[in-house]
Amino acid sequence: MKAKIFACSISLALVALTGCSSSQTAVNRSLGQAEATRILASENTNLDSKLTASANSKLDAARALKEDGKTEEAQAMAEQGELELRLAIAKSENESVKNEDKKLQEALNADEERKALYQSILDKETKK
Amino acid sequence: MKTKNILTLSALVASMSFAADAPSISPVDHCKLALDNAKTTLPANAISARSTLAEGYGALNQLEMVYADDDDSDLIPTLVENCSKYAELAKLQGETQALRNHIAENWDKRAATNRTIEAIQEQIGAARSGKVSDLEAEKQAIKAQKDKLEASKNEAMDKLNALQSQMIQVTKDARGIILSMSDILFDVGRATLKTDLMTSLAKIAGILSVYQQFDVSIEGNTDNTGSEEFNMTLSQQRAENVMNFLVEQGIAETRLTAKGLGMTMPIADNSTKEGRQKNRRVDLVITDRTQKVK
Numbered sequence: 495m496k497a498k499i500f501a502c503s504i505s506l507a508l509v510a511l512t513g514c515s516s517s518q519t520a521v522n523r524s525l526g527q528a529e530a531t532r533i534l535a536s537e538n539t540n541l542d543s544k545l546t547a548s549a550n551s552k553l554d555a556a557r558a559l560k561e562d563g564k565t566e567e568a569q570a571m572a573e574q575g576e577l578e579l580r581l582a583i584a585k586s587e588n589e590s591v592k593n594e595d596k597k598l599q600e601a602l603n604a605d606e607e608r609k610a611l612y613q614s615i616l617d618k619e620t621k622k
Numbered sequence: 623m624k625t626k627n628i629l630t631l632s633a634l635v636a637s638m639s640f641a642a643d644a645p646s647i648s649p650v651d652h653c654k655l656a657l658d659n660a661k662t663t664l665p666a667n668a669i670s671a672r673s674t675l676a677e678g679y680g681a682l683n684q685l686e687m688v689y690a691d692d693d694d695s696d697l698i699p700t701l702v703e704n705c706s707k708y709a710e711l712a713k714l715q716g717e718t719q720a721l722r723n724h725i726a727e728n729w730d731k732r733a734a735t736n737r738t739i740e741a742i743q744e745q746i747g748a749a750r751s752g753k754v755s756d757l758e759a760e761k762q763a764i765k766a767q768k769d770k771l772e773a774s775k776n777e778a779m780d781k782l783n784a785l786q787s788q789m790i791q792v793t794k795d796a797r798g799i800i801l802s803m804s805d806i807l808f809d810v811g812r813a814t815l816k817t818d819l820m821t822s823l824a825k826i827a828g829i830l831s832v833y834q835q836f837d838v839s840i841e842g843n844t845d846n847t848g849s850e851e852f853n854m855t856l857s858q859q860r861a862e863n864v865m866n867f868l869v870e871q872g873i874a875e876t877r878l879t880a881k882g883l884g885m886t887m888p889i890a891d892n893s894t895k896e897g898r899q900k901n902r903r904v905d906l907v908i909t910d911r912t913q914k915v916k
Contacts, residue, residue, distance in 0.1 A: 567696065567697055567700065570697055570704060571700060573681075574700060574704050574707065577707040578707065580674075584711055584714045585714060587718055588718045591722060591725070592721060595721045595724055595725050595728075598725055598728045598729070599728060601732065602732050602735065605732055605739070606735060608739055609738055609739050612739055612743060613742055615742075615746055616745050616746050616749065619746055619749040619750060620745075620749055
């Protein structure tokens, strides 16, 4: 009976350790991913500074939560920090594409005006 | 689906307005609503946005599990916020993709517009070169016509010069070619044409029938002997007789005019015998109609 109790205790301890280990891995992975995104974001100088500052403070908070052993909270916070960095990058990209779209629209309008001008010249040339 | 979401959102807004009385929406529903709403705005080719949305639905699953386990968990606000951020990010990425699609469409439009412009420019070039060559051909034709007329005129002049004799003087001035016929060719004091004159006039008619561009003004002149009235009548009659003879020879009347000038247009001194003889004459002023038109 003692042997059975001992075996069960060992099994439970292993399960607990495995669970704890996988949570730690997930937190580390989230933080690592967030760190990679932060490095990527640092290459872009046009990012929303408020958003990146908020993201950085959340990553710091995630690390602190991890230190406190609050792995789930740490993972969620790391995810949020990373999401804010991704949002900052997406906003910057959106602005850049908006500008490109605007310039292209203007160029297209100019082309259309040129077309109308040449058409009017052709009409005059062929009317004579 | 869109209508359903709008209705759900309306219900959400309504429920928030009466939050004190109505039960509040669960964090799970809030998350799902945000993600579903973002999904409706995505263009078909928004791959990164859809990938983000998939991550968001993953976060929703996690939220559901945590909420089911403990609806008062400290983790819930962070998970809800993450869910909202996934929705916001997906929406933004979708908007960017829509802009990229618009850019691609506009590049296609630009390419098409520029192709059209090139085609129009070619048509303008063709129209202009066509006009230039037409104009050049017209110039060449005019020049050829002018050269032909000039050659014809010179040829006629040569033939008329051949008529030069003691009784017919051929000269050229600003009015044209002038054939001056002495009054020896007429009976004295009369308008009847002598045989020699008729022979010369027949030759002239032959030349005029070939060179159709020439018109003839027949001018009768006298010296200052006799009355003015007589001289005027005689000169008119002689001019008319010459004209009638040319008409008989087949020259169109429209090409001919006859007028008597009497003693008004002397070409020599009437005080001498020689001068008076020169003044008694009939002039055929031959003019080039084509030159008159110009």
